[in-house]
Amino acid sequence: MAKLNKAYKFRIYPTDEQSLMIGKTFGCVRFVYNKMLAERKEAYENLKDDKEALKSVKHPTPAKYKKEYEWLKEVDSLALANAQLNLDKAYKAFFKGNAKFPKFKSKRHRQSYTTNVVNSNIELLDGHIKLPKLKKVKIKQHREIPFVHKIKSCTLSITASGKYYLSILTEYEKEIEAKEIKEVIGLDFAMDGLFVDSEGEKANYPKFYRQMRDKLAKEQRKLSRKKKGSSNWNKQRIRVAKIQEKVANQRKNFLHHTSKKLVTHFDAVVMEDLDMKGMSQALKFGKSVADNGWGMFTSFLQYKLNEQGKQLIKIDKWFPSTKTCSKCGSVKEIKLSERTYQCTCGLNIDRDYNSALNIKKEGIRLLASA
Secondary structure (H helix, E strand, O other): OEEEEEEEEEEEEOOHHHHHHHHHHHHHHHHHHHHHHHHHHHHHHHHOOOHHHHHOOOOOOHHHHHOOOHHHHHOOHHHHHHHHHHHHHHHHHHHOOOOOOOOOOOOOOOEEEEEEOOOOOOEEEOOEEEEOOOEEEEEEOOOOOOOOOEEEEEEEEEOOOOOEEEEEEEEEEEOOOOOOOOOEEEEEEEOOOEEEEOOOOEOOOOOHHHHHHHHHHHHHHHHHOOOOOOHHHHHHHHHHHHHHHHHHHHHHHHHHHHHHHHHHHOOEEEEEOOOHHHHHOOOOOHHHHHHHOHHHHHHHHHHHHHHOOOEEEEEOOOOOOOOEOOOOOOEOOOOOOOOEEEOOOOOEEEHHHHHHHHHHHHHHHHHHHO
């Protein structure tokens, strides 16, 4: 039996009193995180040339600050403990060379905190959920959480438009049998439309951001003309935030449906292991890459395939899928402006379709050699 995690996200409707406590917890978590980071940063700058001494430094904990700042005792202690765990994770990633040095948190960034299940302190009730320090909070539970799923933690967050959400992380056991690989599909990332597959089909991503770009720009111009901090400025800020949230929700919904369709019909999905950050920084590609949500799409595919004992195969990003003829295997240079792949063997097809066919073949080869 394999242990799996699955998160369920619901909208919650706290009372004014509960909203005040949630806001206070956001602030305390941010305060503690920044305090601990400041001490770690100072220690690092003083001892970065002496790695052994740096390793022996005892890092501060939230408990250290509760004596001096007693108001920290008013909020959920588990939320503060998770702030320390998040900082530990970011700090370790930095020393492994997988990330930059952790940054200080500000009010302008995503406001959230995580709390854990301890002695039934979190319970789903009829139309409500019991949470530490908040008691019963109204929840819009649009889907049931299976009985066999055990709640591990909850993350509360607030959007820029003022909507509250709760992400419930669950753990469950499932017997996963590896599926026999019969049906394989290759996906070639397409800046225009998300991907082209080895069946010759396009994802036809609707470009939600670009559809809303003019409306968003108009509302942002209105915001820029209002006095920052005023009542009218805040109302306009919320209008802008709602447009941005709508785009994000449309994108997420499309990617969920598209990934589910692929997982239903295929036993293995093959794609290139792309550097999306590098691509987004390339000339004129930033908005196209961000709008596609390829990274999110990949993660959706990964966990959906894993749940069913199927496979996501990533091939080397340097594999010449675009330059190779899918019919005869010869390799030639092809310009970015050339949308058709033509070969001396007589092949004349769409370049992305040709790439998808090559990606599928390489995936099948890797499966055979595994």
